[in-house]
Amino acid sequence: MISVLSGGVGAARLLRALRGTLEAKELTAVVNVGDDLVLHGLSICPDLDTISYTLSGLNNEELGWGLKGETWRVMKELGDLGGESWFGLGDRDLATHLYRTQRFSEGATKTQVAQELCAKFGVDIRLLPVTNDVVSTIFSTEIGTLSFQEYFVRHHHGVAVNSISFSGAAAATPTPETIAALTASSRIVIAPSNPLISIEPILQVPGIREILRERHSDVVAVSPIINGAALKGPADRLLNELGHDVSCVGVAKYYQGLVGTFIIDEQDAKHENEIKALGMNVIVTTTIMANPDHAKQLAAAVLS
Amino acid sequence: MISVLSGGVGAARLLRALRGTLEAKELTAVVNVGDDLVLHGLSICPDLDTISYTLSGLNNEELGWGLKGETWRVMKELGDLGGESWFGLGDRDLATHLYRTQRFSEGATKTQVAQELCAKFGVDIRLLPVTNDVVSTIFSTEIGTLSFQEYFVRHHHGVAVNSISFSGAAAATPTPETIAALTASSRIVIAPSNPLISIEPILQVPGIREILRERHSDVVAVSPIINGAALKGPADRLLNELGHDVSCVGVAKYYQGLVGTFIIDEQDAKHENEIKALGMNVIVTTTIMANPDHAKQLAAAVLS
Numbered sequence: 001m002i003s004v005l006s007g008g009v010g011a012a013r014l015l016r017a018l019r020g021t022l023e024a025k026e027l028t029a030v031v032n033v034g035d036d037l038v039l040h041g042l043s044i045c046p047d048l049d050t051i052s053y054t055l056s057g058l059n060n061e062e063l064g065w066g067l068k069g070e071t072w073r074v075m076k077e078l079g080d081l082g083g084e085s086w087f088g089l090g091d092r093d094l095a096t097h098l099y100r101t102q103r104f105s106e107g108a109t110k111t112q113v114a115q116e117l118c119a120k121f122g123v124d125i126r127l128l129p130v131t132n133d134v135v136s137t138i139f140s141t142e143i144g145t146l147s148f149q150e151y152f153v154r155h156h157h158g159v160a161v162n163s164i165s166f167s168g169a170a171a172a173t174p175t176p177e178t179i180a181a182l183t184a185s186s187r188i189v190i191a192p193s194n195p196l197i198s199i200e201p202i203l204q205v206p207g208i209r210e211i212l213r214e215r216h217s218d219v220v221a222v223s224p225i226i227n228g229a230a231l232k233g234p235a236d237r238l239l240n241e242l243g244h245d246v247s248c249v250g251v252a253k254y255y256q257g258l259v260g261t262f263i264i265d266e267q268d269a270k271h272e273n274e275i276k277a278l279g280m281n282v283i284v285t286t287t288i289m290a291n292p293d294h295a296k297q298l299a300a301a302v303l304s
Numbered sequence: 305m306i307s308v309l310s311g312g313v314g315a316a317r318l319l320r321a322l323r324g325t326l327e328a329k330e331l332t333a334v335v336n337v338g339d340d341l342v343l344h345g346l347s348i349c350p351d352l353d354t355i356s357y358t359l360s361g362l363n364n365e366e367l368g369w370g371l372k373g374e375t376w377r378v379m380k381e382l383g384d385l386g387g388e389s390w391f392g393l394g395d396r397d398l399a400t401h402l403y404r405t406q407r408f409s410e411g412a413t414k415t416q417v418a419q420e421l422c423a424k425f426g427v428d429i430r431l432l433p434v435t436n437d438v439v440s441t442i443f444s445t446e447i448g449t450l451s452f453q454e455y456f457v458r459h460h461h462g463v464a465v466n467s468i469s470f471s472g473a474a475a476a477t478p479t480p481e482t483i484a485a486l487t488a489s490s491r492i493v494i495a496p497s498n499p500l501i502s503i504e505p506i507l508q509v510p511g512i513r514e515i516l517r518e519r520h521s522d523v524v525a526v527s528p529i530i531n532g533a534a535l536k537g538p539a540d541r542l543l544n545e546l547g548h549d550v551s552c553v554g555v556a557k558y559y560q561g562l563v564g565t566f567i568i569d570e571q572d573a574k575h576e577n578e579i580k581a582l583g584m585n586v587i588v589t590t591t592i593m594a595n596p597d598h599a600k601q602l603a604a605a606v607l608s
Contacts, residue, residue: 041345041405071377077399081424084406091395095381101345102388120385 003028003185007198008047011191012054017295024124028181033129034137034201035148039087042097043104048114056121067092086154111175130202133172137201138165157234161241169204182211189302190221194235195254217260220302223248227267249274263301307332307489311502312351315495316358321599328428332485337433338441338505339452346401347408352418360425371396390458415479434506437476441505442469461538465545473508486515493606494525498539499558521564524606527552531571553578567605
């Protein structure tokens with residue numbers, strides 16, 4: 001069994017690639033909940049939903065987020081009412097959030113609802129939120145304190161960040177399912193998600209970092225930084241603002257002590273020895289899942 | 305100034321008729337909140353919304369509730385997910401509830417949000433929820449305890465009711481705006497709404513019944529029962545189940561001591577003396593607002 005520490009889009013693509021090689025029962029995603037929010041009273045779990053939508057084939061390829069065949073009536077009307085409409089919730093997507101919020105009000109956990117939604121969407125791997133507790137990624141920025149989605153969506157991750165914190169993490173409990181999966185897995189994979197804001201909130205949940213440290217020789221990470229840049233999102237900018245090297249080496253250093261094998265892109269082959277010097281094995285391959293063949297190559301490297 | 309104790313559809317029509325005669329600033333609706341609910345995490349105020357939608361001309365005439373030009377994408381998707389979709393929330397209607405819920409989360413009161421939504425919808429009279437506190441109409445029925453909307457919508461008001469209670473009412477505080485309006489009005493009107501489940505929850509808020517009792521000679525009620533039947537909804541059935549006469553006389557008795565003038569339909573002219581014997585003036589007119597002329601006649605009677 002393989003467990004994959006997962007953020008949103010990058011993780012979803014890696015999971016899809018791994019699912020091409022592994023049986024469903026062999027694959028578990030341990031998913032970040034630091035982006036989760038309550039907006040308009042609705043409980044929204046962006047990373048869980050991105051993975052569900054991608055693995056079910058219902059993801060919107062043009063937008064890069066949300067569901068295909070989406071419509072926008074509710075948001076349009078909400079905008080007309082003068083409501084907050086900066087966080088785009090499609091009509092189809094809203095149904096997911098209404099479902100989840102209703103189930104929460106009935107006492108269901110995030111883990112239970114993730115499982116129910118997977119069943120509805122036909123996702124056959126296990127998606128496990130790392131915790132059922134509330135963990136919120138918070139940005140201290142040049143314009144003040146921002147929630148994850150305020151930073152990411154409202155301000156298009158375009159403001160300078162001074163520091164990042166994880167409200168609720170210290171008091172959070174990892175789910176028993178997560179602990180069992182990480183303990184039973186022959187390999188733990190860190191997806192090519194943003195280390196600072198997608199993977200770190202998972203590691204901040206007490207117990208998770210310790211498992212990785214103990215099992216580091218079984219931990220494989222895929223660099224989300226290729227040739228000094230992120231494929232998507234603000235990982236490069238944030239690494240720089242928070243004093244890390246903006247390179248696969250910077251990410252490897254960030255994961256030092258937690259990771260036994262680090263996978264970098266062919267474009268970064270020149271950094272192989274620097275990373276080996278950190279005490280990691282290095283695999284050089286294509287890490288840009290631009291087409292099914294490349295995704296398959298990356299999956300093979302992860303499982304090698 | 306005139307204040308109208310208001311439920312949903314019947315009150316909305318009377319208010320529309322009165323607005324045809326009065327200036328906007330002369331007309332205030334004091335609105336029932338006992339039907340309000342939280343569903344899927346969204347705060348829904350059916351009577352306030354029915355009145356806003358009707359007075360703005362945005363109401364859906366075919367359905368008899370909700371907004372015109374409505375679409376149903378979210379509910380359709382929610383149904384596909386296996387979510388609870390018995391309470392029909394149109395895409396356009398949902399925007400209202402998202403707006404309200406967001407504003408509540410920011411600390412706005414029900415009164416403030418009602419005012420904001422009126423401004424957005426172009427409703428120029430004042431809509432005042434009787435209280436900003438939670439009051440919930442609860443039905444004890446043959447199949448167990450039901451919330452208002454479970455009784456009304458989910459079970460199509462088709463189960464036998466043993467008793468009705470108003471959770472939260474005793475501890476609720478009427479809004480200062482409501483008290484000021486009822487005190488300053490030259491006339492207080494009780495709309496032809498269901499006495500047991502639309503008007504009673506207003507009267508249950510401490511202080512309201514006392515104002516009506518004190519000012520009963522200035523209080524005018526319109527019978528919602530015509531020729532022994534309700535135009536709409538379960539008023540007739542509930543009057544019977546709870547031991548009242550199913551007639552305008554039964555309603556007049558229900559309001560005895562609170563009402564100085566009772567307006568009954570021409571079809572009920574034969575009951576005039578029975579109601580006078582209760583110590584009320586009686587006006588006999590057309591009370592079915594089937595067309596603008598009839599609505600105008602009723603408005604004239606209310607204001608006479």
